[in-house]
Amino acid sequence: xxxxxxxxxxxxxxxxxxxxxxxxxxxxxxxxxxxxxxxxxxxxxxxxxxxxxxxxxxxxxxxxxxxxxxxxxxxxxxxxxxxxxxxxxxxxxxxxxxxxxxxxxxxxxxxxxxxxxxxxxxxxxxxxxxxxxxxxxxxxxxxxxxxxx
Amino acid sequence: xxxxxxxxxxxxxxxxxxxxxxxxxxxxxxxxxxxxxxxxxxxxxxxxxxxxxxxxxxxxxxxxxxxxxxxxxxxxxxxxxxxxxxxxxxxxxxxxxxxxxxxxxxxxxx
Numbered sequence: 001x002x003x004x005x006x007x008x009x010x011x012x013x014x015x016x017x018x019x020x021x022x023x024x025x026x027x028x029x030x031x032x033x034x035x036x037x038x039x040x041x042x043x044x045x046x047x048x049x050x051x052x053x054x055x056x057x058x059x060x061x062x063x064x065x066x067x068x069x070x071x072x073x074x075x076x077x078x079x080x081x082x083x084x085x086x087x088x089x090x091x092x093x094x095x096x097x098x099x100x101x102x103x104x105x106x107x108x109x110x111x112x113x114x115x116x117x118x119x120x121x122x123x124x125x126x127x128x129x130x131x132x133x134x135x136x137x138x139x140x141x142x143x144x145x146x147x148x149x
Numbered sequence: 150x151x152x153x154x155x156x157x158x159x160x161x162x163x164x165x166x167x168x169x170x171x172x173x174x175x176x177x178x179x180x181x182x183x184x185x186x187x188x189x190x191x192x193x194x195x196x197x198x199x200x201x202x203x204x205x206x207x208x209x210x211x212x213x214x215x216x217x218x219x220x221x222x223x224x225x226x227x228x229x230x231x232x233x234x235x236x237x238x239x240x241x242x243x244x245x246x247x248x249x250x251x252x253x254x255x256x257x258x259x
Binding site for chain 2: 018019021022026029039040043044046047050051054057058101102104105108109111112113114116117119120123124
């Protein structure tokens with residue numbers, strides 16, 4: 001249950017299970033708050049990070065032996081870059097999926113129960129970069145707090 | 150995960166006894182909600198005040214919980230923390246559910 005702590009509290013590696021991911025994300029969010037990031041921004045980062053990590057657990061490591069997810073946070077005055085590394089399968093077409101908002105203007109039984117992940121990530125980040133190299137997925141979520149007000 | 154339920158008249162209030170709902174808990178939550186809403190109240194208020202966080206799996210589980218209710222039954226949400234409310238707002242689910250700042254507000258609104 002306890003996340004493995006690496007160099008400092010801003011770098012974390014945990015095994016790619018829902019439970020470990022959930023505690024790892026909670027732990028990193030608490031670290032960012034401790035480092036002085038204000039509560040609403042910590043909330044935004046936590047939502048985006050959770051969606052990105054859940055995608056890895058559910059898709060990248062789907063059907064293959066799940067390994068680790070490494071998360072490195074670099075917090076500067078007005079920016080935060082979060083690098084997320086896994087050794088699972090590449091994203092389809094080796095690119096970030098399109099972020100379409102699922103329509104909620106529909107009958108109750110047709111309401112979407114999923115498909116919000118990339119939409120939320122795009123809404124909350126200022127930039128997202130994805131690279132695949134030598135069997136490794138590298139995703140960088142960037143937050144520009146000056147721009148995001 | 151544990152849900153506790155109190156019914157007064159036509160209204161059932163359900164409280165969740167854990168601090169977050171996310172991918173790890175979403176399926177269990179949906180199942181527990183199915184079991185606890187079998188009494189078929191006309192209005193269900195889900196008290197989310199203990200949740201400090203929700204992700205899209207948790208949101209999906211709440212949507213799924215509403216879809217398994219009878220058509221005549223309404224699911225309202227109360228006591229949303231700012232980060233939880235933000236997930237509802239960004240996905241526009243705030244237009245699907247009635248959101249109340251506190252359980253007291255939700256009960257008073259009837």
